[in-house]
Amino acid sequence: xxxxxxxxxxxxxxxxxxxxSIKEALQNGADIHCKDIExxxxxxxxxxxxxxxxxxxxxxxxxxxxxDNLDGKNAVLLAAxxxxxxxxxxxxxxxxxxxxxxxxxxHSH
Numbered sequence: 036x037x038x039x040x041x042x043x044x045x046x047x048x049x050x051x052x053x054x055x056s057i058k059e060a061l062q063n064g065a066d067i068h069c070k071d072i073e074x075x076x077x078x079x080x081x082x083x084x085x086x087x088x089x090x091x092x093x094x095x096x097x098x099x100x101x102x103d104n105l106d107g108k109n110a111v112l113l114a115a116x117x118x119x120x121x122x123x124x125x126x127x128x129x130x131x132x133x134x135x136x137x138x139x140x141x142h143s144h
Contacts, residue, residue: 042069049077049093052086057093067098074104082114087121090114094129
């Protein structure tokens with residue numbers, strides 16, 4: 036397959052939640068930052084569809100959380116709007132790790 040076809044395969048696999056296909060596409064040269072016609076990345080599509088394992092894999096492979104689609108929405112907003120709290124938690128944890136943010140534990144006084 037050409038790189039363009041691997042990119043399409045990556046995006047389709049993100050929508051379908053197929054972790055093995057995601058790994059296969061990336062191993063064969065798919066661009067993790069490729070976008071569909073609405074400027075959605077694979078991460079955005081997986082987050083919107085509620086595929087937590089795919090979201091986790093894409094984040095661990097370096098997918099950008101900060102990309103916006105044509106509607107100005109990113110993976111965080113798409114997961115939140117679709118009610119996928121598990122995906123949202125994975126994304127927020129990745130953001131915290133990326134920015135070295137550590138929420139202090141609550142202390143009783």
